[in-house]
Amino acid sequence: MAVTGLLMLLFLIVHMLGNLKIFYGRDDFDHYAGWLRTIGEPVLHGAWYLWIQRFVLLLAVVLHATSAYQLSRRDLKARPTKYAHHQRAQAGYATHVMRYGGITLALFIIYHILDFTTLTLNRHGVEGAAYDNVVSSFSVWWVTAIYIVAMICLGLHIQHGFWSAAQTLGLNRPSRDRAVRGLATGLAVLLTVGFLIVPVAVLAGLVD
């Protein structure tokens, strides 16, 4: 889980930085979106890289989810009886909601692909017109609302997930603990804010 999680985290950072290109205007953004399909040429044929990346990411998501499912099953089996007196969690909220947040994110990813990759749910839905597709979706308040909820889930997931990954990979040391926790929170805030700037800007009319 740690490895696949970190892989997806890496992708998200690049994804977020790419999204911000929308502020350079329609042409730049559409050009960027088009370029993504040409990465690796001429060694690779058109969009091959993209498919490789999609495959790797899909694999990562599937492995991450499978591990999460197996771990949850094992954990629920290990503690079948709950305490009569509700256990007050000592750990933070982010830790508490990992499981539900993860499920929310999985559903969100499906929605997100149907919205911007296959364009099935996109109101504009013109292939190649990435800028207009984005604007059309986020102009609807409840779509933006879905994104806001999802990105908050993402932030929480990363805040615990990043530290937890460092823990699982045995990278934490007493001397590094503060730094790792700080980095986790930093990444969480950065990604949540970075991803939300675009829909909020669209809804606010700053991008149209």
Place this chain on the structure above:
Amino acid sequence: MKLTLRIWRQAGPAEPGRMVAYEVPDANPDMSFLELLDVLNERLTLEGDDPVTFDHDCREGICGACGVVINGQAHGPRERTTTCQLHMREFSDGDVIDVEPWRSVAFGVVKDLMVDRSGLDRIIRAGGYISVNTGSAPEAHATPVPKPIADTAFDNATCIGCGACVAACPNGAAMLFASAKVTHLNSLPQGAPERTERVLNIVEAMDAEGFGGCTNTGECTVACPKGIPMDSIATLNREYLRASLGRK
């Protein structure tokens, strides 16, 4: 002070259990939690009821025998304190206190608040030792151990094996317990020759006992009366990765 205890009563491993309420009108703030149970038990005995069964021995916080979940918290509300060292002044007159046994599929209830923690012993048997037969030891000063390493080993060796970490973990995992032993022995030069086998065997035994998996919630370290840190779990993971990769 007057208290109401709601205690998990279960006649045997296969019997159904339930919470039963008892009034204790004559509690004293200077009593330990176990002395409160003693007072209740004396009364139950004289009234012809079955006294509450619970594990306890040294009553000074070091043997690791005692341990119950008090109001949802393993060993109760005071940090770094075993149940026997918890005193009633932490509570107020009129409180209702819920008392339950450790819960984990690896810890079956034996009777009432007493559970079977032998799984923890089996983890140690799998590799929680340094193989040195009596009489074969070299002179103690032959291998100096840098003080910081000796201190880390000591901090982890203070684990009392009470099982609070398992009880507090929402996943019923024994990672903190296992990691304390791995960190204690693997950080010392004396433990180095068996480092790889030790961590692999301990993890294998832990999984075989039915303990849950670690999701790094950190509940264990909060409940731990000896304050074994989460870093120990990172150390166990590191040792495990190293051992798994190195073995191939």
Place this chain on the structure above:
Amino acid sequence: MTFYKLGDDIADTCAPDVPIEQRWDKRRFDAKLVNPANRRRHSVIIVGTGLAGGAAGATLAEQGYNVIQFCYQDSPRRAHSIAAQGGINAAKNYRNDGDSVYRLFYDTVKGGDFRARESNVYRLAQTSTQIIDQCVAQGVPFAREYSGLLDTRSFGGVQVARTFYARGQTGQQLLIGAYQALSRQIDAGNVEMHERTEMLDLIVVDGRARGIVARDLVTGQISTYLADAVVLATGGYGNVFYLSTNAKNSNTSAIWRAHRRGAYFGNPCYTQIHPTCIPRSGDYQSKLTLMSESLRNDGRIWVPKNAGDTRSPDQIPEAERDYYLERIYPGFGNLVPRDIASRAAKNQCDLGRGVGPGGLGVFLDFADAIRRLGEDKVREKYGNLFEMYDRITGEDPYKVPMRIYPAVHYTMGGLWVDYDLQSTIPGCFVVGEANFSDHGANRLGASALMQGLADGYFVLPPMLGNYIASNKFDKVTEAHPDVVETVNEATGRLTKLLSVNGERTADSFHRELGEIMWDECGMARSEDGLRKALGRLPELREEFWRSVKVPGNGNQVNQSLERANRVSDFLELGELMCVDALHREESCGGHFRVESQTPDGEARRDDDRFAYAAAWEFNGTGEQPTLHRENLTFDYVHLAQRNYA
């Protein structure tokens, strides 16, 4: 009226008659060996998994014997050795401060007030250095200096720094080491471990110990276990006083049952009372907690000058305080040995100057130390102890003086054993605190851990091998009449406890017994008091069997039954302790007879009449025991009166 019969003298015949330095080597060389291939065919029962039992189990299993081991706790790691705080002595002389095997031997004999057997003590000192090597190799994290080498400190009553320690948890760390070694042997299939199983009786067949009867504390099943030898490593009997620093379930049953079957009991009246414990706070008190003796290095002990002064300590002006140890013992002040500090505190409380609930406590004040060193320095030195005190009493010792009172801590007495650690029942060996061997009338600090591990790791294994190699073992079956009879007696006893169905709990009898023992056979013992106790104890025992109430049945977990069974043995032991204390008309070490003191109130030994160890033979419940004297000779350390003024 006398309470005992005088029997023949007894002597240790195992220590070879060569200079003391060579005795252990000679004994080991003379010992017969068991062929390694044959060891598997010999089984040994070990009861108890503390330092002595755990170490013995691991070592005998490593050597190839078939070990069957028992503990009443749910894990061998919980034995009460775990609670020892201070440290472990060893004559390593790493400090180059003049220590040696001979000095450790000398200090121990003198500290024991000349009531220990020289041969045993010398061997203990010899073995001490090997223990440290063994424990370090096992991964015991002793305190170290920045050089990476082992740190040592000095401890009460000696002038060298020979105590190795692991913060305030040395016992825990040593026990975990032995437990891990034992765990390794359990995993290897060399030790058959029975947790939550309590010994009910010793099986003696044809005069030799051949097994035990034990009860599974979970299922209530009573079973017999047969072997070629039995080792008792079941600790001390301080809980006869009800309140002590022992674990709540520590008991005398194993050694008392063996005593009833013919093992002589050595010096039962020798008990050590530790001066710095947290006083009791009420009738519900279930045990007492020790605070490390090191506190006396910086704390000053005082009581109000006026009896019955109930003002809070900060309201009592300097002129109305009595720093009695500094006044009476200007030389040693607050650092007098344990027995003297304990008795002085009792005397002050007897004068009505005690503080706290019931007037049973004296102040241990750190105000001066805090002024002199600063609170931070004090915190650094004693922080964990202050925290523990605060946790138990709810009082902050940085602000108000601690209250302390003496409490029963260790019993030097135990089953009589010879140099081979064998009791008077052949094949029944006794190790650790359960035997009477090495500490005489008073144990020095940090010597209990040393003795437990010495017995278990190094002394018992070769001597047990010698016993096995020297004897033939016919097969004994469960159908043997002696076995059947022992099982029936053990079962009958439990059935009887369950059937009385009276109106008093076992705990209430235990408390009453404890009060009698503490008052009459505690820190100061008098002929009148002991006679009074010997009048009352048989009555109490009879009352117990008439009116004890044990709920439930014997076929499941029944902690009340376990407790009642232990209390019944404590009641009998209490009588023997009083008989021993009454017959020993001298003061020595932990045994203080008010009739035998110097004009200024110090203990006075009577070497002409009492330079012997008392070995008591059991003649039946309520019958007078027979005294066998083992005369002690002091060829190496010359008899001298202790003086600390």
